[in-house]
Amino acid sequence: MTVPNALSVLRLFGVPLFLYLLLGPHADGWAVVVLAAAGASDWLDGKLARWLDQTSKLGMLLDPAADRLYIFATLLAFVVREIVPWWIAAILVGREALVGVCLLVLRRYGYGPFEVSYLGKAATFNLLYAFPVLLLAQGGSTAAEIARPIAYAFMLWGGALYLWSAGLYVYQLVLAVRRSPGVLAA
Known part of the structure; x- marks a missing residue:
């Protein structure tokens, strides 16, 4: 497990929290914080992978998978909330x-x-x-x-x-x- 891959896994774990914040208590402010942290970690894991020479096949799968999952989860929540x-x-x-x-x-x-x-x-x-x-x-x-x-x-x-x-x-x-x-x- 490399540092960039660990960031991608953490980003994946943020998806259920993000959905809960949007659909449960409608805590939009906290949902924005989770989404912003996910975006920052997306940028950071790519930078770290190149800087630390820790590019991996797993990372090439995890990173776009996390992006797609956030996009899908956000769209789902936005449709449910009629955003x-x-x-x-x-x-x-x-x-x-x-x-x-x-x-x-x-x-x-x-x-x-x-x-x-x-x-x-x-x-x-x-x-x-x-x-x-x-x-x-x-x-x-x-x-x-x-x-x-x-x-x-x-x-x-x-x-x-x-x-x-x-x-x-x-x-x-x-x-x-x-x-x-x-x-x-x-």
Whole structure:
């Protein structure tokens, strides 16, 4: 267990706490703190992995898994609390399902997972930034009124980048499958 992997595992353990805070007592302030800590540990585990030369296959699985789990958990809680409409969550979760199917097809043809693109990282960053600001945008206070357009802008931009990165993954899949022996190029 490396230091970056330990941070990723701690981030994973934060997901149930985050969900409890959002759905149980509606402790949005504390949920923002948990989400911010998760975002900081996401940045820190990548930096530490490179700095300490502790990059690992486990870390390459844990880090994106934690990101995806936070995105899924946040969307679920936001739909339950009616912070975002269900169709936005469905589009983003559908994107994840599409990428998951692509990974299965890649594996079937003997390839490993996609390289993480900067576009995908930017999309995840925007979404993970939008979520706490969306929480801060709840209510009728002046701070909420200021936060609301910022939150929606990050959500829309992150969602668009998320879908664009999925399109690039599908394109990479098509190219990989076409290069595979025994596959006729159309």
